[in-house]
Amino acid sequence: MKHNHPDVAKILIDADTLQARVQELGAAISAAYAGKEPLLLSVLKGSIIFMADLMRALTVPHAIDFMAVSSYGAATESSGVVRILKDLDKPIEGRDVLIVEDIIDSGHTLKYLRSLLLARKPASLRIVTLLSKPARREVDVPVDWVGFEIPDEFVIGYGLDYDERYRDLPYIGVLKAHVYG
Numbered sequence: 001m002k003h004n005h006p007d008v009a010k011i012l013i014d015a016d017t018l019q020a021r022v023q024e025l026g027a028a029i030s031a032a033y034a035g036k037e038p039l040l041l042s043v044l045k046g047s048i049i050f051m052a053d054l055m056r057a058l059t060v061p062h063a064i065d066f067m068a069v070s071s072y073g074a075a076t077e078s079s080g081v082v083r084i085l086k087d088l089d090k091p092i093e094g095r096d097v098l099i100v101e102d103i104i105d106s107g108h109t110l111k112y113l114r115s116l117l118l119a120r121k122p123a124s125l126r127i128v129t130l131l132s133k134p135a136r137r138e139v140d141v142p143v144d145w146v147g148f149e150i151p152d153e154f155v156i157g158y159g160l161d162y163d164e165r166y167r168d169l170p171y172i173g174v175l176k177a178h179v180y181g
Contacts, residue, residue, distance in 0.1 A: 007166070008156070008173035013148055015170040018130075018158055019053065021147050025128060026057025028145060029098065032126075037061045038096045043113065044068040044086065046102035049159035049167070050130045050147075054100060065089055069109055082112040097122040101129040102159050107139040114141060131155065131172065148172075154180060 029038075037060065042051040044066050055064065068086035097117060104110055110127065117125055128145040135152040150172070156162055157169030162180055166173075 005166070005169060005173070007176050007179045008169070009176045010174050011171050012150060012153070012155060012174055013158075013172040018147075018171065022050070022053045022130075023057050025145055025147060026054055026059070029054070029128060030057075030059040032144075033060045033062075033096060033098075036096050037063065038098045039092060040064045040098050040100050041088070041117075042066045042100045043102070045167070046159045046161065047100050047130070050102055051100045054128070067113070069113060082109050084116075091120065092117065093121045095122050096124045097126070099125070099127045101127060103131040103133065103155070104129045104141065104143065105133050105136045107137050107141045110141045111139045130158070131160075 040051060040055065040062050042048060042064065045068065051064070055062065065088050066086060067084065067088060070083045070085055099110070099113065099117070101110060114125065114127070126144040127142065128147075129143055130147040132143065132146045132149050133152055134149055153174045154162070154177075155172050156166035156175045157171050157173045159167050160172070161167045162175055166175070
């Protein structure tokens with residue numbers, strides 16, 4: 001696939017491959033939640049496109065909610081300090097909750113979020129992430145579904161950004177180092 005964006009060094013995962021994998025994840029998640037109505041929790045802003053496509057791929061009824069957490073700011077590496085910028089709209093006690101993440105890097109943000117949500121007594125708490133960077137993991141977090149394992153490169157597109165740009169790209173691309181360096 002050709003890409004037209006001058007800041008993209010290469011395409012890591014093309015749009016067709018992304019869509020096919022989201023359909024596979026949707027089928028697996030639907031099977032896991034058969035007879036249930038999970039609450040899909042999108043971690044803003046990066047997971048919004050993945051969440052929208054995943055919702056359409058599910059065959060089980062579901063509800064959605066959003067949280068916004070920050071550990072990056074305009075940096076390219078997590079600060080390790082997690083701030084809740086937007087909390088859930090409704091209590092999750094007794095609900096089957098699925099955290100929908102865009103990318104798991106060090107794992108610190110997700111570990112914090114998971115412990116925060118478990119304290120609210122959901123019936124179950126599972127995690128799906130579009131991307132995982134195992135080379136960057138510093139803490140272990142149980143992840144139920146992983147779309148793709150990727151190398152330790154700075155990726156953008158399909159909801160992922162650098163300084164609020166590139167979210168609209170239909171693929172996962174590697175950002176040229178001079179852009180953020």
